[in-house]
Amino acid sequence: MWKPPDRIKHETNTGSWPSQTKAAKSLLFSPLQTGNLSLAQRSWIPAMVPWRATLEGEVTDAVVEWYARFAMGKPGAIVIEATGIRDIASGPLLRIGHDKYIEGLKRVVDAVHTASQGQTKIYIQLIDFLSMRRRPAKDKYFERFLKITEAHKEALGLTREHDIRDALLALDDEALETILTQREFEAYQRGYRQRVTDTEFPHIAELPNILPDLFADAALRAKKAGFDGIELHYAHAYTMASFMSRINTRTDGYGGALENRARLPLKVYHAVRKAVGDDYVIGCRMLADECIEGGSDISDALYFALVFAKAGMDFLSFSRGGKFEDAARPAKGQAVYPYTGRSGYECMPHFISDKSGPFGRNISPTASLRAHLRAEGFDTPIVVAGGIHGFSQAEAILQNEQADIIGMARQTLADPDWFLKVKTGQGEKVRVCKYTNYCEGLDQKHKIVTCQLWDREQLDEDGVHKTPDGKRRMTAPI
Numbered sequence: 001m002w003k004p005p006d007r008i009k010h011e012t013n014t015g016s017w018p019s020q021t022k023a024a025k026s027l028l029f030s031p032l033q034t035g036n037l038s039l040a041q042r043s044w045i046p047a048m049v050p051w052r053a054t055l056e057g058e059v060t061d062a063v064v065e066w067y068a069r070f071a072m073g074k075p076g077a078i079v080i081e082a083t084g085i086r087d088i089a090s091g092p093l094l095r096i097g098h099d100k101y102i103e104g105l106k107r108v109v110d111a112v113h114t115a116s117q118g119q120t121k122i123y124i125q126l127i128d129f130l131s132m133r134r135r136p137a138k139d140k141y142f143e144r145f146l147k148i149t150e151a152h153k154e155a156l157g158l159t160r161e162h163d164i165r166d167a168l169l170a171l172d173d174e175a176l177e178t179i180l181t182q183r184e185f186e187a188y189q190r191g192y193r194q195r196v197t198d199t200e201f202p203h204i205a206e207l208p209n210i211l212p213d214l215f216a217d218a219a220l221r222a223k224k225a226g227f228d229g230i231e232l233h234y235a236h237a238y239t240m241a242s243f244m245s246r247i248n249t250r251t252d253g254y255g256g257a258l259e260n261r262a263r264l265p266l267k268v269y270h271a272v273r274k275a276v277g278d279d280y281v282i283g284c285r286m287l288a289d290e291c292i293e294g295g296s297d298i299s300d301a302l303y304f305a306l307v308f309a310k311a312g313m314d315f316l317s318f319s320r321g322g323k324f325e326d327a328a329r330p331a332k333g334q335a336v337y338p339y340t341g342r343s344g345y346e347c348m349p350h351f352i353s354d355k356s357g358p359f360g361r362n363i364s365p366t367a368s369l370r371a372h373l374r375a376e377g378f379d380t381p382i383v384v385a386g387g388i389h390g391f392s393q394a395e396a397i398l399q400n401e402q403a404d405i406i407g408m409a410r411q412t413l414a415d416p417d418w419f420l421k422v423k424t425g426q427g428e429k430v431r432v433c434k435y436t437n438y439c440e441g442l443d444q445k446h447k448i449v450t451c452q453l454w455d456r457e458q459l460d461e462d463g464v465h466k467t468p469d470g471k472r473r474m475t476a477p478i
């Protein structure tokens with residue numbers, strides 16, 4: 001993972017933990033009721049992919065156990081992992097692109113409601129992503145994948161396809177860069193990746209006509225499975241965020257100017273709203289800043305947040321970065337991972353950081369976005385996440401009206417009981433996240449995600465489920 005040049009080591013600071021009485025009086029542990037959104041407390045576990053579904057995208061016992069374990073801590077809400085709206089092969093990631101997935105997802109919903117004794121709302125993050133390939137071996141790329149064009153023939157002065165392929169294979173990267181187009185060179189170096197701007201392909205040109213129904217059908221299935229609401233994934237490296245990006249130059253009314261970039265996200269939202277009804281929770285996760293060169297920044301986010309609030313979204317959850325554009329070159333046979341560049345760092349900041357440190361980098365932009373909405377007369381609840389791990393910090397964010405709901409991803413992976421422990425005056429028992437990103441490293445390798453602080457603990461205890469190699473436990477000890 002990219003690390004800021006300053007490389008300052010930061011230590012977590014939880015501040016003081018509250019007594020049970022103080023916690024009971026806090027904003028964090030008080031209910032929130034705004035529009036359709038009703039939470040028993042203002043805490044939230046943002047989506048985290050744990051790599052536990054089947055290869056067909058079905059819920060497994062491990063998925064159910066994973067979310068039930070989080071629900072035991074009784075947070076206000078859990079957003080379950082990015083779940084694909086299309087029924088297409090995508091590894092062990094959950095899918096909701098067909099009615100056959102409803103039964104399995106219902107098990108997750110029931111497990112969360114039961115384990116939290118009805119205290120925790122469960123939302124599902126709905127995602128669409130475009131196709132991408134792993135970085136190919138050089139011989140495979142030039143022998144099979146590259147489509148030979150007139151430009152290659154001209155550049156090499158050769159006519160027979162076989163000779164051109166052999167000639168390209170013999171060249172070094174410096175020479176290849178002068179002959180291949182930028183996209184061909186990228187496909188060779190990093191693996192082919194489709195973009196929303198590739199409108200020469202009918203299925204990409206047609207996305208604005210296809211996606212609203214795909215999202216709406218998925219949302220209806222989620223409602224049937226019993227989810228309390230929907231989080232539209234409009235953040236990070238995926239299709240919807242790419243439509244919203246400043247680097248989206250589509251000329252069909254869905255790219256370029258801000259209002260054009262907002263058109264598809266709004267169309268999707270309206271289709272989803274029509275499918276699930278006015279009294280159902282629909283919000284989105286979006287970026288306060290893409291954190292890439294030439295990408296969207298807070299000024300774009302201010303516009304999007306306002307149009308989404310006006311359209312009637314029930315919450316807005318802010319993240320930052322997490323883009324393909326600045327991601328590191330993957331190893332051969334691996335896929336490019338959008339959390340390896342500077343933007344990835346901004347999304348999941350590491351304990352080795354710059355002067356600003358990894359704790360709460362997204363608070364100030366989120367506060368500006370919230371203030372903008374309030375000034376325009378919208379009370380849409382705002383979720384903030386990024387390095388938050390202590391009660392004092394969380395409570396100060398709420399007291400200072402910088403956000404309405406506190407999201408903690410890695411801290412709750414480290415200790416799913418954070419909320420329960422802190423609420424009952426046992427904050428000193430919290431297993432505090434070290435922000436080393438061991439979990440994120442597992443995600444990058446598409447391995448079952450666990451936390452280094454607990455995955456080797458009490459491995460021989462009765463009933464402990466382990467990873468297939470038997471080396472790590474699958475859920476946090478109780």
Ligand SMILES: Cc1cc2nc3c(=O)[nH]c(=O)nc-3n(C[C@H](O)[C@H](O)[C@H](O)COP(=O)(O)O)c2cc1C
Nearest residue numbers: 046047048049082347348385386387408409410443
């Ligand atoms: C293992 C892992 C998987 C993640 N998967 C998702 C995801 O599916 N959707 C999403 O919006 N964010 C995802 N994230 C990002 C988190 O939701 C969160 O925004 C980020 O970790 C920063 O918050 P934190 O500092 O509280 O961890 C993931 C993070 C981790 C560590």
Ligand code: SF4
Nearest residue numbers: 433434436437439451
């Ligand atoms: S592995 Fe555990 S301690 Fe390390 S960053 Fe992830 S959640 Fe935090």
